[in-house]
Amino acid sequence: MNSELWHACAGPLVALPPAGTLVVYFPQGHSEQVASTLQKCADVPNYPNLPSKLICFLQNITLHADAETDEVYAHMKLQPVNAHDREALLASDVTLKVNKPQIEFFCKTLTASDTSTHGGFSVPRRAAEKIFPPLDFSKQPPAQELQARDLHDNLWNFRHIYRGQPKRHLLTTGWSLFVSGKRLVAGDSVIFVRDAKSQLLMGIRRANRQLANVSSSVLSSDSMHIGILAAAAHAVTNNSSFTVFYNPRASPSEFVVPLAKYNKAVYASQISLGMRFRMMFETEDLGIRRYMGTILGISDFDPTKWKNSQWRNLQVGWDECASGERRDRVSIWEIEPVMAPFFICPPPIFSIKRPRGIGMQDDETSEMENLFKRALPWLGEEVCIKDPESQNTVMPGLSLIQWLNMQQNCNSVLPNINLQPDGIRPLSGSLQNLGQTDSSNLSGLQGQYLQHTNVEFNASSLLQSQPLVQASDSS
Amino acid sequence: MNSELWHACAGPLVALPPAGTLVVYFPQGHSEQVASTLQKCADVPNYPNLPSKLICFLQNITLHADAETDEVYAHMKLQPVNAHDREALLASDVTLKVNKPQIEFFCKTLTASDTSTHGGFSVPRRAAEKIFPPLDFSKQPPAQELQARDLHDNLWNFRHIYRGQPKRHLLTTGWSLFVSGKRLVAGDSVIFVRDAKSQLLMGIRRANRQLANVSSSVLSSDSMHIGILAAAAHAVTNNSSFTVFYNPRASPSEFVVPLAKYNKAVYASQISLGMRFRMMFETEDLGIRRYMGTILGISDFDPTKWKNSQWRNLQVGWDECASGERRDRVSIWEIEPVMAPFFICPPPIFSIKRPRGIGMQDDETSEMENLFKRALPWLGEEVCIKDPESQNTVMPGLSLIQWLNMQQNCNSVLPNINLQPDGIRPLSGSLQNLGQTDSSNLSGLQGQYLQHTNVEFNASSLLQSQPLVQASDSS
DNA sequence: ATGTCGGCGCCCCGCCGACAA
DNA sequence: TTGTCGGCGGGGCGCCGACAT
Numbered sequence: 001m002n003s004e005l006w007h008a009c010a011g012p013l014v015a016l017p018p019a020g021t022l023v024v025y026f027p028q029g030h031s032e033q034v035a036s037t038l039q040k041c042a043d044v045p046n047y048p049n050l051p052s053k054l055i056c057f058l059q060n061i062t063l064h065a066d067a068e069t070d071e072v073y074a075h076m077k078l079q080p081v082n083a084h085d086r087e088a089l090l091a092s093d094v095t096l097k098v099n100k101p102q103i104e105f106f107c108k109t110l111t112a113s114d115t116s117t118h119g120g121f122s123v124p125r126r127a128a129e130k131i132f133p134p135l136d137f138s139k140q141p142p143a144q145e146l147q148a149r150d151l152h153d154n155l156w157n158f159r160h161i162y163r164g165q166p167k168r169h170l171l172t173t174g175w176s177l178f179v180s181g182k183r184l185v186a187g188d189s190v191i192f193v194r195d196a197k198s199q200l201l202m203g204i205r206r207a208n209r210q211l212a213n214v215s216s217s218v219l220s221s222d223s224m225h226i227g228i229l230a231a232a233a234h235a236v237t238n239n240s241s242f243t244v245f246y247n248p249r250a251s252p253s254e255f256v257v258p259l260a261k262y263n264k265a266v267y268a269s270q271i272s273l274g275m276r277f278r279m280m281f282e283t284e285d286l287g288i289r290r291y292m293g294t295i296l297g298i299s300d301f302d303p304t305k306w307k308n309s310q311w312r313n314l315q316v317g318w319d320e321c322a323s324g325e326r327r328d329r330v331s332i333w334e335i336e337p338v339m340a341p342f343f344i345c346p347p348p349i350f351s352i353k354r355p356r357g358i359g360m361q362d363d364e365t366s367e368m369e370n371l372f373k374r375a376l377p378w379l380g381e382e383v384c385i386k387d388p389e390s391q392n393t394v395m396p397g398l399s400l401i402q403w404l405n406m407q408q409n410c411n412s413v414l415p416n417i418n419l420q421p422d423g424i425r426p427l428s429g430s431l432q433n434l435g436q437t438d439s440s441n442l443s444g445l446q447g448q449y450l451q452h453t454n455v456e457f458n459a460s461s462l463l464q465s466q467p468l469v470q471a472s473d474s475s
Numbered sequence: 476m477n478s479e480l481w482h483a484c485a486g487p488l489v490a491l492p493p494a495g496t497l498v499v500y501f502p503q504g505h506s507e508q509v510a511s512t513l514q515k516c517a518d519v520p521n522y523p524n525l526p527s528k529l530i531c532f533l534q535n536i537t538l539h540a541d542a543e544t545d546e547v548y549a550h551m552k553l554q555p556v557n558a559h560d561r562e563a564l565l566a567s568d569v570t571l572k573v574n575k576p577q578i579e580f581f582c583k584t585l586t587a588s589d590t591s592t593h594g595g596f597s598v599p600r601r602a603a604e605k606i607f608p609p610l611d612f613s614k615q616p617p618a619q620e621l622q623a624r625d626l627h628d629n630l631w632n633f634r635h636i637y638r639g640q641p642k643r644h645l646l647t648t649g650w651s652l653f654v655s656g657k658r659l660v661a662g663d664s665v666i667f668v669r670d671a672k673s674q675l676l677m678g679i680r681r682a683n684r685q686l687a688n689v690s691s692s693v694l695s696s697d698s699m700h701i702g703i704l705a706a707a708a709h710a711v712t713n714n715s716s717f718t719v720f721y722n723p724r725a726s727p728s729e730f731v732v733p734l735a736k737y738n739k740a741v742y743a744s745q746i747s748l749g750m751r752f753r754m755m756f757e758t759e760d761l762g763i764r765r766y767m768g769t770i771l772g773i774s775d776f777d778p779t780k781w782k783n784s785q786w787r788n789l790q791v792g793w794d795e796c797a798s799g800e801r802r803d804r805v806s807i808w809e810i811e812p813v814m815a816p817f818f819i820c821p822p823p824i825f826s827i828k829r830p831r832g833i834g835m836q837d838d839e840t841s842e843m844e845n846l847f848k849r850a851l852p853w854l855g856e857e858v859c860i861k862d863p864e865s866q867n868t869v870m871p872g873l874s875l876i877q878w879l880n881m882q883q884n885c886n887s888v889l890p891n892i893n894l895q896p897d898g899i900r901p902l903s904g905s906l907q908n909l910g911q912t913d914s915s916n917l918s919g920l921q922g923q924y925l926q927h928t929n930v931e932f933n934a935s936s937l938l939q940s941q942p943l944v945q946a947s948d949s950s
Numbered sequence: 951a952t953g954t955c956g957g958c959g960c961c962c963c964g965c966c967g968a969c970a971a
Numbered sequence: 972t973t974g975t976c977g978g979c980g981g982g983g984c985g986c987c988g989a990c991a992t
Contacts, residue, residue, distance in 0.1 A: 037693050066692040068543075073692045113953055117984055122952060165988055168952065172986065216691060217541040217548045218512050219699055220718040226709060227694060227702020234701060243695035588974055592963055597973060640967055643973065647965060 001063040002201055004103045005151060005193050009065075009072045009203035011282050014248040016074055019061050022089060022259035025054045025078055028302065028311045029255025030228050030244060037250045038221045047229035052309030054232065055259060057081045059241055065151035070182060070204050071249055072151065076256055079241040080232070089259075105193040106131055107205070107286045112186045115179050121190075123160070123169035131192045131200070132169075135162055146171070148192065148200040150182075156202065191286075205249065253312075257333055265333035266310065271298065277316075277335040281326070291326065292319040292338070301329055476538040477676055479578045480626060480668050484540075484547045484678035486757050489723040491549055494536050497564060497734040500529040500553055503777065503786045504730025505703050505719060512725045513696045522704035527784030529707060530734060532556045534716055540626035545657060545679050546724055547626065551731055554716040555707070564734075580668040581606055582680070582761045587661045590654055596665075598635070598644035606669045607644075610637055621646070623667065623675040625657075631677065666761075680724065728787075732808055740808035741785065746773065752791075752810040756801070766801065767794040767813070776804055 007014065017023050027050060056078035065072050106127035108114075114121050123132070135142035143161040150156060159173040184190070187207035195201055219227070228244070235242035246256060278290045297315035300307060312329040482489065492498050502525060531553035540547050581602035583589075589596050598607070610617035618636040625631060634648035659665070662682035670676055694702070703719070710717035721731060753765045772790035775782060787804035 034693060064692065071692060075695070111953060113955090116954095118955085119985065119987090125951065161986095163987080164952095165990095166951075170986090176985070216693065217539065217546060217720055217722060218509060218691065219694070219702060220550070220706070220720060222718055223702040223706040224694055224699070225702075226705045227698040227700075230701045230705035231695070231698040243697055245692055245695060247692060586974060588976090591975095593976085594964065594966090600972065636965095638966080639973095640969095641972075645965090651964070 001065065001151065002149075002193075002195060003063060004105075004195050005191075005201040005203050006063040006065070006072050008103060008105045008107075008191050008193050008286070009070075009151070009205060010248040012286055012288050013280055013282055014254070016061060016246075017058055017256065017258040019058050021058050022081070023056050023058050023076075023078070024257045024259055024262045025056050025080075025232065025244070026052070026255045026257070026309065026311045027054070027229055027232055028052060028306045028309055029251070029253055030232075031225055032253070033247060033251035033255060034221075034224050034228060036252055037247065038216075038224070040221055046305040047226070047233055050229055050233040050236070052306040052311065054078075054080050054236065056256075058256075065203075067152065069206065070151050071206070071247065072203070073245050073247040076244050076246060077241050078232075078235070078244060078256070080236045080239075103193060103195075104131060105191055105286075107189050107191045109189045109207075109284060110179075110184060110186055115184055115186045115188075117176060119172075120175045121158075121171040123171060125169060127192065128160075128162075128169035131194045132160060133198075133200075135160070137162070146200060148202040150201075151203050252327065253331065253334065255311075257331075261333050265331075269332060269337050271295065271314070271332060271337070273298065276338040278338055279330065279335045290336075293317055293326075293335075294319075476540065476626065477624075477668075477670060478538060479580075479670050480666075480676040480678050481538040481540070481547050483578060483580045483582075483666050483668050483761070484545075484626070484680060485723040487761055487763050488755055488757055489729070491536060491721075492533055492731065492733040494533055496533050497556070498531050498533050498551075498553070499732045499734055499737045500531050500555075500707065500719070501527070501730045501732070501784065501786045502529070502704055502707055503527060503781045503784055504726070504728055505707075506700055507728070508722060508726035508730060509696075509699050509703060511727055512722065513691075513699070515696050521780040522701070522708055525704055525708045525711070527781040527786065529553075529555050529711065531731075533731075540678075542627065544681065545626050546681070546722065547678070548720050548722040550718055551721055552716050552718050553707075553710070553731070555711045555714075578668060578670075579606060580666055580761075582664050582666045584664045584682075584759060585654075585659060585661055590659055590661045590663075592651060595648075595650045596633075596646040598646060600644060602667065603635075603637075603644035606667045606675070607635060608673075608675075610635070612637070621675060623677040625676075626678050727802065728806065728809065730786075732806075736808050740806075744807060744812050746770065746789070746807060746812070748773065751813040753813055754805065754810045765811075768792055768801075768810075769794075 027047070058076060059079050060075070060077040062075045063072070064075060106124065108124055108127065111122070113119060132146065133144065135144055141161055141163040143159065143163075146158040146160045148156050148158070156178050157174045158171040158178070161170050161172055162168070163170065178184075182204055184204060185207070189205040189207075191203040191205065193201040193203070216224075231242040234240070244256065246254065248254070273295060275295045276292065277295065278292055280288050280290055283289050293316045295314055296317050298313055299315065300309060301312040302309075310332060312327075312331050314330050314332060314335070316328060316330055316335075318326050502522070533551060534554050535550070535552040537550045538547070539550060581599065583599055583602065586597070588594060607621065608619065610619055616636055616638040618634065618638075621633040621635045623631050623633070631653050632649045633646040633653070636645050636647055637643070638645065653659075657679055659679065660682070664680040664682075666678045666680065668676040668678070691699075706717045709715070719731065721729065723729070748770060750770045751767065752770065753767055755763050755765055758764050768791045770789055771792050773788055774790065775784060776787040777784070785807060787802075787806050789805050789807060789810070791803060791805055791810075793801050
């Protein structure tokens with residue numbers, strides 16, 4: 001399975017954690033994917049003794065495509081962990097640094113003419129020039145035979161010709177076989193990728209047409225829903241691993257989140273009612289667009305079954321509500337908080353120690369504290385995330401020292417309403433007394449968010465945190 | 476969903492228990508169906524506290540066909556029960572009396588010519604005359620427009636013509652649309668049914684071609700396997716119901732067995748090593764053929780995960796081993812014991828009382844005994860099963876009195892080797908002292924089996940039976 | 951720049967009886 | 972009785988530029 005092609009089909013927002021790193025698994029989100037796939041929301045009871053989130057070691061991850069539909073998905077083999085070695089933690093942090101290689105591809109939504117039996121495929125000019133091998137324009141008409149491999153490594157042959165008045169690029173012979181073979185209809189999309197070896201690859205993305213009742217004839221949806229929970233619970237109990245299928249196109253959100261991404265969002269962001277944020281959405285041509293929104297509430301999505309989960313615990317409203325498809329509940333790691341540079345408040349650090357959850361051994365306490373110390377985002381890594389759209393590096397260096405310095409200059413100008421069940425208190429003195437730092441480069445930060453820290457410090461005051469793995473109440 | 480069509484597609488051996496009756500559910504068999512569907516045998520651990528068999532009330536049963544493949548399957552809503560009302564028990568017994576209505580249908584395996592684009596469908600002469608509406612043979616050539624509904628109630632139109640030299644029935648116009656629409660290939664079968672209202676129905680049965688890796692892209696096979704167990708266990712714990720999908724074509728055997736059928740097989744049959752038996756198999760044209768075999772062993776199929784299950788606890792050998800596809804392990808209710816009439820030994824009645832299984836309340840004891848008293852097969856029903864192939868009624872009346880009488884005349888001529896974990900003792904005196912009965916009709920019984928009883932008696936001595944629902948050891 | 955259409959050539963779908971198994 | 976084939980007619984697949992958006 002070609003990784004570039006897989007990611008092109010998955011979309012620009014999908015970033016898979018690499019094998020060997022730590023992730024946070026949300027059974028609730030997994031359930032959502034199953035419900036979304038089955039297009040049916042089963043009323044699944046809470047599963048006894050399964051926490052609302054699990055820290056797991058990602059043993060293995062493989063890329064796949066459905067044999068019938070070409071839909072991309074990933075197998076992830078997860079091992080629930082209580083103790084973590086330094087190596088895995090460091091590897092997990094590194095995931096934030098990865099720059100996706102800029103792959104050459106184009107995506108076109110098929111028109112009625114493209115899919116009819118009357119003719120071939122009209123290739124967008126820029127696409128043909130960027131992706132396809134160059135034509136010999138001395139011939140009349142310029143033409144060539146194209147060969148492209150799909151997600152299953154099957155080879156497809158097309159006649160690529162440049163003709164007509166005005167001139168345009170067309171795929172003729174071979175195209176109809178592809179359309180009927182993949183059962184494409186108008187509205188579906190086709191993706192052409194030129195990989196590192198200049199080979200041509202192609203994938204498809206189907207339109208979100210209702211698949212009526214795709215209910216598998218193998219398992220009842222109830223069994224499926226309970227099955228994913230039971231599999232995870234079994235792995236926790238037996239200290240073994242379990243396998244999940246992540247289907248980025250069907251799943252409303254990723255339910256296996258890199259631990260570093262999770263920690264950064266939860267512990268480095270200031271979330272409060274009324275806060276403005278941005279969030280990335282995918283455009284039709286596989287680009288990225290950001291929409292602005294406001295946090296309207298903070299509460300458990302499902303207080304009875306999944307208590308104290310951070311899964312979609314933010315109720316949000318959107319500035320442009322025209323596209324009503326945007327969700328009204330998101331998770332904290334999905335958003336980019338927008339702060340005016342001098343209106344920043346201290347990050348929320350939980351101070352109330354809760355009773356240990358079921359399945360948490362007492363002697364794990366020090367390990368958990370080590371986990372927090374190491375996995376906190378300001379471990380000294382150099383984070384540099386590129387914006388695939390603008391090609392510009394966003395988030396120029398803002399150190400935690402700089403950020404802390406800002407706290408001294410403005411204390412809680414914005415009202416700090418917080419509905420999270422645990423109390424919040426500002427960072428205690430030892431951290432606030434760090435030295436003054438040049439803040440001349442802060443003026444350009446408006447509309448950006450704190451994503452970059454590169455200072456080490458003694459995080460002892462953070463260790464009174466709420467345990468990350470917390471068993472749900474077995475009521 | 477038309478029941479006649481569904482059963483025609485399911486095959487002659489499939490008999491579904493009606494809603495409102497009691498059944499025995501075997502999780503192990505359910506697991507086998509899932510493994511068979513996924514063509515992958517996952518190594519699923521034993522599920523804690525789930526017995527190897529569950530008595531359930533069949534709340535509901537509905538017939539379905541897969542939207543993609545037209546494969547038939549059934550939804551069954553099962554409620555695990557501990558106490559049973561008399562009505563359900565009686566209804567369960569009635570299920571043995573049901574004579575399937577003799578439906579008019581024919582089945583043809585498609586040839587290369589049938590599925591090629593070169594021509595239409597060659598209709599077997601007898602089939603056309605029996606199933607299709609009669610042609611007007613005064614016209615030349617005789618022809619008509621046929622309309623048939625498939626499993627999804629879609630209407631298909633065909634031109635039915637009687638022509639050629641020699642004359643033969645053909646489906647021409649419309650046939651190729653059906654073949655391509657259903658994606659039929661040579662080797663698949665098509666079934667035409669004329670229902671009670673003389674309407675034409677049609678279904679398909681696909682050849683057993685390897686579907687490579689049909690692994691769903693939704694759930695891992697591990698999650699599926701554990702899901703079916705968890706769903707059943709959850710229903711037991713919460714006194715609720717669970718839903719299973721029974722796929723008669725994919726499943727090696729039925730895993731939801733009518734309680735009466737189960738009891739009759741377990742308590743009315745004498746099973747011993749070396750015993751000869753017959754078993755029904757399906758022929759290619761949806762007929763029935765019996766094969767002879769010998770019992771080679773009696774033991775738990777999976778002694779570690781499913782202890783004391785009767786699922787496939789008989790190891791068998793077949794007289795005609797040419798067709799190596801016959802299973803080497805079967806369940807007792809699948810076979811027809813073959814006994815020489817004067818070589819019959821007493822039925823095995825378990826006498827060792829075992830500790831109550833997990834989940835068995837003490838106050839259920841009397842209910843369980845009532846269950847056994849009522850569900851035992853000699854409750855006075857008149858069993859009359861027709862052999863669809865020979866059209867003859869097999870098993871003429873052999874009453875329990877007659878059978879018991881035989882016991883008095885021959886005591887254990889055949890060696891009675893029995894490997895079942897529980898001890899076996901003969902029926903105690905009160906039953907053996909029943910009066911002499913005419914046994915003149917026994918001479919024709921050689922090669923048949925005891926399937927018919929119609930006498931009531933005091934079964935008090937049977938009440939020391941092993942509990943039917945028995946929790947697996949939670950080791 | 952590209953979606954749709956009329957024109958039209960030719961491939962192959964599909965109906966026929968011949969022939970054989 | 973019925974599976975496969977050669978013959979062949981016509982419908983529609985598919986390649987072309989025209990034209991519009």
